Amino acid sequence: MSRSEKLKEQVIEQPNTLKIEPPKSPHHHIQPFIHLSHTANPIKNNVLLILNQKITIDLISFFQKTDISICADGGANRLYEYFNNDEQLRAQYIPDYIVGDFDSLRPEVRSYYESKGSRVIHQAEQYSNDFMKCIYCIQLHYYLRDEDKTWPEDINEENGIAQLWESLPGDKHKEVKIYVLNAVGGRFDQSIQSINQLYILNESTPNLSLFFITASDVIFLLKRGKNYVTYDDRFLFSKSGFPSCGMLPLSNKPIILSSYGLKYDVREWTSKMMGYVSSSNSISGEDGFIVECSDDIVMNIEIDV
Amino acid sequence: MSRSEKLKEQVIEQPNTLKIEPPKSPHHHIQPFIHLSHTANPIKNNVLLILNQKITIDLISFFQKTDISICADGGANRLYEYFNNDEQLRAQYIPDYIVGDFDSLRPEVRSYYESKGSRVIHQAEQYSNDFMKCIYCIQLHYYLRDEDKTWPEDINEENGIAQLWESLPGDKHKEVKIYVLNAVGGRFDQSIQSINQLYILNESTPNLSLFFITASDVIFLLKRGKNYVTYDDRFLFSKSGFPSCGMLPLSNKPIILSSYGLKYDVREWTSKMMGYVSSSNSISGEDGFIVECSDDIVMNIEIDV
Numbered sequence: 181m182s183r184s185e186k187l188k189e190q191v192i193e194q195p196n197t198l199k200i201e202p203p204k205s206p207h208h209h210i211q212p213f214i215h216l217s218h219t220a221n222p223i224k225n226n227v228l229l230i231l232n233q234k235i236t237i238d239l240i241s242f243f244q245k246t247d248i249s250i251c252a253d254g255g256a257n258r259l260y261e262y263f264n265n266d267e268q269l270r271a272q273y274i275p276d277y278i279v280g281d282f283d284s285l286r287p288e289v290r291s292y293y294e295s296k297g298s299r300v301i302h303q304a305e306q307y308s309n310d311f312m313k314c315i316y317c318i319q320l321h322y323y324l325r326d327e328d329k330t331w332p333e334d335i336n337e338e339n340g341i342a343q344l345w346e347s348l349p350g351d352k353h354k355e356v357k358i359y360v361l362n363a364v365g366g367r368f369d370q371s372i373q374s375i376n377q378l379y380i381l382n383e384s385t386p387n388l389s390l391f392f393i394t395a396s397d398v399i400f401l402l403k404r405g406k407n408y409v410t411y412d413d414r415f416l417f418s419k420s421g422f423p424s425c426g427m428l429p430l431s432n433k434p435i436i437l438s439s440y441g442l443k444y445d446v447r448e449w450t451s452k453m454m455g456y457v458s459s460s461n462s463i464s465g466e467d468g469f470i471v472e473c474s475d476d477i478v479m480n481i482e483i484d485v
Numbered sequence: 486m487s488r489s490e491k492l493k494e495q496v497i498e499q500p501n502t503l504k505i506e507p508p509k510s511p512h513h514h515i516q517p518f519i520h521l522s523h524t525a526n527p528i529k530n531n532v533l534l535i536l537n538q539k540i541t542i543d544l545i546s547f548f549q550k551t552d553i554s555i556c557a558d559g560g561a562n563r564l565y566e567y568f569n570n571d572e573q574l575r576a577q578y579i580p581d582y583i584v585g586d587f588d589s590l591r592p593e594v595r596s597y598y599e600s601k602g603s604r605v606i607h608q609a610e611q612y613s614n615d616f617m618k619c620i621y622c623i624q625l626h627y628y629l630r631d632e633d634k635t636w637p638e639d640i641n642e643e644n645g646i647a648q649l650w651e652s653l654p655g656d657k658h659k660e661v662k663i664y665v666l667n668a669v670g671g672r673f674d675q676s677i678q679s680i681n682q683l684y685i686l687n688e689s690t691p692n693l694s695l696f697f698i699t700a701s702d703v704i705f706l707l708k709r710g711k712n713y714v715t716y717d718d719r720f721l722f723s724k725s726g727f728p729s730c731g732m733l734p735l736s737n738k739p740i741i742l743s744s745y746g747l748k749y750d751v752r753e754w755t756s757k758m759m760g761y762v763s764s765s766n767s768i769s770g771e772d773g774f775i776v777e778c779s780d781d782i783v784m785n786i787e788i789d790v
Contacts, residue, residue, distance in 0.1 A: 309765070364673060365670060365673075366701050367701045367702050367731075367787055368670075368702055368783075368785040369729070369731020369732075369733060369762075369764035371676075372731065372733045372764065373762055373764035373765070376759065376762050379758065394673065396671050396672045397672050397673055397674075399673050424672060424674070426673065426674020426677065426678070428673065428674060429737075430677065430735060431758055431759055432734075432737055432738065432739070433737065434737070452737050453680075453684065453735055453736055454684050454685055454688075454736055454737055457674075457677060458674075459675060459677065460675065478673075478677075480672065480673040482672055
């Protein structure tokens, strides 16, 4: 059998619309589009994290659907700039935290948000980045809240929040969902470092679910085993109802994939960089689809509403 | 020695500006910024390739510095739209080729460019993408030119240009430099598929040098062995003179790196996804720097002029 015949055999072209039944066996349940659902209330343990790039998406909906917001260093500048000269609107969307080494945060932005009640936490350490510092901050926030504790007065300005987190005993990990703006889509080294951290964080702290939001798509991790990805309907995130998607093996090893509910479903299909990569695929599952993978793999789904 | 001590030892913080001497041993010479140099003339065997995403950079300079231009399918729509209602300007920048399965190319765009002399080549085959079809077209173009031959009248509309290229005998490979617009920076699956093809093409046709141009950076391959990356001066592509950069191990294996002329130079430093990745580094070499790598690795350099 030729290479291209073998490829065709492992790829099944499906109708544009399919009804996929929920898996009966244990699985990871992933809901990437909760922030687009028709509820006006903040969702518990949902976080908005803004990194330092120009904001090109509808920020307000994320503020409305998350219960805390945090800016990584110059991310606060971008939030500030997002509102142009609309002072009234700007004052309605104040981040709960601003965290980082502050090599980018502008002094007038810092003063503004401090005056409005943001907690500003300087962490100078250079061997981790502002994104990781924010992750510690988010974990501490939920720990302190659930323990009815307040933030300590003095936090070591070198790496105090990492130290504080590491020093905590016992079952400190909470289930938290983090929408990250500007992690992917700007400078390519920053995009790839974000993806690297997505994999690493899932190993160290699988209780955190990260969703990178770009101008074009949402990016998240399918986890080793069976994944059931659901949504109310596809029109929530796709004008045409046939959103594009891809599965991207960026973790240094080949991944074996089987899918149920994609336009080009795969069966026991080996995906790796410098080999086959599923791109420009699309979603056929009406309200969900299933992917089984031999190890964690990045997925992206187009958002064009 | 702790992990972070070991990391520090292999990373050397350099001054912001360094003079790096050219390597005396054999090396790959890479010039990513030729298109920004102060010459008004097209550069021989330089190609502009436009993929199907909104064009957000200065397109004109690329037309001026390349000797042929090619649009992949709907890339022609984007070129057309780039000029808004300026008919006069639009008529000055006509692609030499439009190639693809034409599931995106709009009929009025096709007619317009055909009437202006573009060669429009329909290739229906679905098991390679429009980008790869364009790569075959580019290689054929230079082969035919150097052999003083013309394009055949009839090209099989399924996969004729791939067939034609494969059927050619002998030393058909020419040194060609291809600037690709819109390969990276839009939907993430498309970005990663582009990177995948960057690696694969370098194995199959190392005579092609690809440079992916985004709104933020240029992305290219450092090749196994010693790479000498040069430019007239850093202000050509960086307002500050200190352009950010990264080295991104996206090929399924750990890469050992040594660099000379970066802000954070590395020595025998193992880089891999789910491990260390050099991001948010910057360039200290005044007119060049050197990277030795144990295998091909993606590099990006910020462009902010």
